[in-house]
Amino acid sequence: MVESITLKRKDLLGMEDLGAEEIYHILDTAESLKEISTRQIKKVPTLRGKTIINLFFEPSTRTRTSFEIAGKRLSADVINISGSGSSVSKGESLQDTAKNLQAMSPDIIVLRHSVPGTSHLLARLLPCSIINAGDGAHEHPTQALLDLLTIREKKQRIEGLNVAIVGDISHSRVARSNIWGLTKLGAHVTVVGPPTLIPAEIEKLGVEVSYNLPEVIPQADVIMMLRIQLERQEKGLFPSLREYSRLFGLSRTKLVNARPDVLIMHPGPTNRGIEIEPEVADGPYAVILDQVTNGVAVRMALMYLLLGGKAE
Amino acid sequence: MVESITLKRKDLLGMEDLGAEEIYHILDTAESLKEISTRQIKKVPTLRGKTIINLFFEPSTRTRTSFEIAGKRLSADVINISGSGSSVSKGESLQDTAKNLQAMSPDIIVLRHSVPGTSHLLARLLPCSIINAGDGAHEHPTQALLDLLTIREKKQRIEGLNVAIVGDISHSRVARSNIWGLTKLGAHVTVVGPPTLIPAEIEKLGVEVSYNLPEVIPQADVIMMLRIQLERQEKGLFPSLREYSRLFGLSRTKLVNARPDVLIMHPGPTNRGIEIEPEVADGPYAVILDQVTNGVAVRMALMYLLLGGKAE
Amino acid sequence: MVESITLKRKDLLGMEDLGAEEIYHILDTAESLKEISTRQIKKVPTLRGKTIINLFFEPSTRTRTSFEIAGKRLSADVINISGSGSSVSKGESLQDTAKNLQAMSPDIIVLRHSVPGTSHLLARLLPCSIINAGDGAHEHPTQALLDLLTIREKKQRIEGLNVAIVGDISHSRVARSNIWGLTKLGAHVTVVGPPTLIPAEIEKLGVEVSYNLPEVIPQADVIMMLRIQLERQEKGLFPSLREYSRLFGLSRTKLVNARPDVLIMHPGPTNRGIEIEPEVADGPYAVILDQVTNGVAVRMALMYLLLGGKAE
Numbered sequence: 019m020v021e022s023i024t025l026k027r028k029d030l031l032g033m034e035d036l037g038a039e040e041i042y043h044i045l046d047t048a049e050s051l052k053e054i055s056t057r058q059i060k061k062v063p064t065l066r067g068k069t070i071i072n073l074f075f076e077p078s079t080r081t082r083t084s085f086e087i088a089g090k091r092l093s094a095d096v097i098n099i100s101g102s103g104s105s106v107s108k109g110e111s112l113q114d115t116a117k118n119l120q121a122m123s124p125d126i127i128v129l130r131h132s133v134p135g136t137s138h139l140l141a142r143l144l145p146c147s148i149i150n151a152g153d154g155a156h157e158h159p160t161q162a163l164l165d166l167l168t169i170r171e172k173k174q175r176i177e178g179l180n181v182a183i184v185g186d187i188s189h190s191r192v193a194r195s196n197i198w199g200l201t202k203l204g205a206h207v208t209v210v211g212p213p214t215l216i217p218a219e220i221e222k223l224g225v226e227v228s229y230n231l232p233e234v235i236p237q238a239d240v241i242m243m244l245r246i247q248l249e250r251q252e253k254g255l256f257p258s259l260r261e262y263s264r265l266f267g268l269s270r271t272k273l274v275n276a277r278p279d280v281l282i283m284h285p286g287p288t289n290r291g292i293e294i295e296p297e298v299a300d301g302p303y304a305v306i307l308d309q310v311t312n313g314v315a316v317r318m319a320l321m322y323l324l325l326g327g328k329a330e
Numbered sequence: 331m332v333e334s335i336t337l338k339r340k341d342l343l344g345m346e347d348l349g350a351e352e353i354y355h356i357l358d359t360a361e362s363l364k365e366i367s368t369r370q371i372k373k374v375p376t377l378r379g380k381t382i383i384n385l386f387f388e389p390s391t392r393t394r395t396s397f398e399i400a401g402k403r404l405s406a407d408v409i410n411i412s413g414s415g416s417s418v419s420k421g422e423s424l425q426d427t428a429k430n431l432q433a434m435s436p437d438i439i440v441l442r443h444s445v446p447g448t449s450h451l452l453a454r455l456l457p458c459s460i461i462n463a464g465d466g467a468h469e470h471p472t473q474a475l476l477d478l479l480t481i482r483e484k485k486q487r488i489e490g491l492n493v494a495i496v497g498d499i500s501h502s503r504v505a506r507s508n509i510w511g512l513t514k515l516g517a518h519v520t521v522v523g524p525p526t527l528i529p530a531e532i533e534k535l536g537v538e539v540s541y542n543l544p545e546v547i548p549q550a551d552v553i554m555m556l557r558i559q560l561e562r563q564e565k566g567l568f569p570s571l572r573e574y575s576r577l578f579g580l581s582r583t584k585l586v587n588a589r590p591d592v593l594i595m596h597p598g599p600t601n602r603g604i605e606i607e608p609e610v611a612d613g614p615y616a617v618i619l620d621q622v623t624n625g626v627a628v629r630m631a632l633m634y635l636l637l638g639g640k641a642e
Numbered sequence: 643m644v645e646s647i648t649l650k651r652k653d654l655l656g657m658e659d660l661g662a663e664e665i666y667h668i669l670d671t672a673e674s675l676k677e678i679s680t681r682q683i684k685k686v687p688t689l690r691g692k693t694i695i696n697l698f699f700e701p702s703t704r705t706r707t708s709f710e711i712a713g714k715r716l717s718a719d720v721i722n723i724s725g726s727g728s729s730v731s732k733g734e735s736l737q738d739t740a741k742n743l744q745a746m747s748p749d750i751i752v753l754r755h756s757v758p759g760t761s762h763l764l765a766r767l768l769p770c771s772i773i774n775a776g777d778g779a780h781e782h783p784t785q786a787l788l789d790l791l792t793i794r795e796k797k798q799r800i801e802g803l804n805v806a807i808v809g810d811i812s813h814s815r816v817a818r819s820n821i822w823g824l825t826k827l828g829a830h831v832t833v834v835g836p837p838t839l840i841p842a843e844i845e846k847l848g849v850e851v852s853y854n855l856p857e858v859i860p861q862a863d864v865i866m867m868l869r870i871q872l873e874r875q876e877k878g879l880f881p882s883l884r885e886y887s888r889l890f891g892l893s894r895t896k897l898v899n900a901r902p903d904v905l906i907m908h909p910g911p912t913n914r915g916i917e918i919e920p921e922v923a924d925g926p927y928a929v930i931l932d933q934v935t936n937g938v939a940v941r942m943a944l945m946y947l948l949l950g951g952k953a954e
Contacts, residue, residue, distance in 0.1 A: 056435070059379030061378060061379035066685060067683030069684060069714070069715075071707075080430055083383075083431070083434065087381060091379075095715070097711060099703055111911070114910075118911070118931070119707070121932075121935045122708060122937075122938050123938070287426055307429055307432075308433075311433045367746075368747065371690060371691030372693060372747060398721055399719070399721060399746050403693075403719070599738055600738065619742070622742050622745035623746065
């Protein structure tokens with residue numbers, strides 16, 4: 019299906035870890051596997067007899083479903099476990115849970131957890147492969163990979179593109195993983211948001227900072243909107259949704275000066291009317307649903323590559 | 331397996347839409363597929379590589395399980411998603427959810443939702459097949475189809491039968507779908523219940539109305555009891571459970587004048603001792619469990635027929 | 643795979659029911675099936691086309707996952723149902739639920755329920771096989787079987803061994819099932835705990851009683867710790883966790899006088915620092931994770947043996 023059948027790593031924990039060559043290898047594999055989901059029979063026997071555990075301590079129907087479909091289209095057995103949170107919030111009991119699951123011989127554990135670094139912890143503890151499906155505000159590497167795949171698909175390249183990431187940069191694992199991924203592949207990244215939602219010294223990651231979305235739009239090849247967590251507002255990090263939306267929401271008005279081939283991305287689910295106008299989210303520049311489709315392909319690729327050397 | 335392998339429609343949204351010929355085609359197919367569940371190996375490869383999503387915004391263990399088993403016995407991959415309700419109660423975000431799921435290339439989405447018409451909405455939005463597993467008080471077509479299958483199985487015909495549907499007609503999607511289905515196939519339907527629970531102008535659907543169960547029983551070939559939603563009582567729609575039960579509950583006493591071959595049906599779960607006496611629910615005229623068995627067969631038939639043209 | 647392919651019983655309800663020969667037959671089968679989980683392709687087609695329903699009215703991620711993995715590795719279709727509890731707490735509605743599930747033609751229902759005897763009730767009602775996955779404080783036979791498998795694996799025998807079961811004997815289905823299993827196979831069992839947590843007349847089951855853990859340790863070949871249910875303390879059954887832990891918790895200090903080849907077991911999840919010191923739970927004598935691994939094997943064996951005569 020693809021020539022090289024493995025990643026030289028046990029786990030996929032973050033974009034920070036990955037080299038450009040590995041990223042391209044994952045994207046190439048995803049591109050090649052994407053076609054399976056368009057067949058009449060959307061299933062290949064590649065991972066038959068493999069056990070994949072979706073261990074989600076934060077609820078996420080979309081991401082869990084994407085991983086479940088990816089696993090099943092590769093013929094793996096997929097087991098869903100949703101953590102009640104309370105009983106597993108302490109590091110020690112997470113270890114206990116993990117070791118217990120390991121004792122049932124899974125091949126991959128897909129982990130989502132609210133505490134940054136939990137995937138890394140599990141990866142050190144367990145011989146099975148770990149895929150980080152989001153750890154707190156730290157990383158969400160499969161989201162970045164599906165974003166990169168979508169950009170490359172639409173623009174035929176990533177290197178040299180101007181990408182604006184807009185919103186609550188401070189609390190966004192999507193932003194963090196995309197910054198790592200995009201800069202490694204040679205894109206120019208500008209993070210845009212109110213000063214209260216952009217971390218100090220973010221420039222050290224190789225990005226530029228802007229507090230003015232209209233100024234950034236004309237140069238952008240890609241505008242990646244982040245989901246606003248509405249509960250942040252209560253903490254005084256931005257004055258009002260209306261003001262946030264006026265300054266940093268993506269509207270048709272603001273897009274008047276955009277490039278004619280600008281790509282508009284959003285990890286979903288969107289807060290329509292807040293960070294993105296409905297007409298923009300559904301408009302001709304938006305590739306939000308392509309991102310979802312590519313999510314299945316990227317996750318299939320990772321499962322395939324992580325277990326590649328071990329498949330039949 | 332069966333000769334004609336498809337329905338000439340993308341979706342199964344309600345009995346109101348279906349023609350008599352289509353209904354008979356579904357029943358014939360279900361009859362033919364029913365045998366699979368009696369085999370040692372209760373599985374055929376028909377829908378291998380197909381993805382079926384059970385999207386349930388109202389909890390329903392029985393119906394969800396029936397669809398899940400139906401899909402798995404046809405070798406489809408079945409994904410369960412239960413909506414938290416709150417985050418998806420607005421039409422717009424349901425659309426968002428639906429489009430996101432569509433982007434993962436499902437073949438069928440089975441939808442249960444408390445808002446009437448949501449299945450129709452999804453069917454217009456999405457290219458995949460939608461099966462309505464209950465939309466508010468509107469329709470529950472797979473229940474009607476399994477009821478029709480059960481009646482035909484036991485009576486060898488539907489045309490000309492006298493069917494009494496008893497209970498809270500106003501709020502019952504089961505009643506509504508059965509009225510459409512039964513009248514299309516030529517049965518005579520009488521709805522029976524207290525005036526507060528029978529909608530005005532229901533006669534326009536081609537049924538008769540009675541407020542007196544004992545009067546209806548002697549003519550009935552089939553008595554279809556509905557589940558009383560106990561929370562309705564608080565809204566003053568009927569005076570007391572005891573009185574409801576005395577007037578409209580099905581008891582051995584009331585059945586004294588029934589036909590010797592009367593069929594007693596209930597969509598489950600029963601409120602034993604309220605709308606149906608335990609001795610009646612478990613008695614020789616009741617076919618409640620046949621209905622459940624036929625539910626799997628009808629759902630297999632629909633999955634098969636909706637995807638028929640597309641199967642391998 | 644193994645020579646005899648069936649148990650001469652429809653259900654696996656408790657260790658009290660089983661004869662020594664049957665227990666050995668299950669253990670031998672589990673030993674032989676255990677190897678499947680170590681293969682590259684951890685799956686055999688044995689139970690293809692069989693439907694297994696996990697019906698869990700008490701939450702239990704570990705046990706449910708173990709049964710789900712066991713079923714899938716045998717290629718069965720596994721359906722998970724978790725009871726909301728309230729709607730099914732009454733015996734009658736459990737019967738209703740069970741009969742409805744039976745009407746969908748499952749081959750095995752795996753039942754966990756808080757009420758002792760529910761598995762027996764279902765087994766009498768339904769033609770399909772029932773596996774008791776824990777019924778109140780009554781029995782948890784698959785736990786006992788995996789414990790026996792682990793002991794035999796490590797000690798090459800069970801007969802003649804001294805086994806101490808330590809903790810809240812009164813409320814433990816694990817203790818009860820292990821007492822039946824161990825004594826049937828000829829082990830000498832001593833139950834150890836505070837007098838308030840040891841049932842009167844427990845000696846009638848063929849065990850000795852001790853209120854002094856340090857006295858029991860030097861003779862023990864196996865020390866089986868039970869999980870303390872922290873909510874018991876509120877009911878005044880033991881004075882304080884600290885005191886409980888000091889007297890009946892398993893610590894390195896107490897183990898100084900243990901046999902050099904003592905086995906330390908725990909059904910999990912452990913309350914680390916209460917009934918077992920973390921250094922002991924993770925130490926060289928502990929076989930807690932072997933127990934988990936053997937849990938999958940034992941459950942595969944039971945599914946295989948109960949359906950054996952009916953497999954392809």
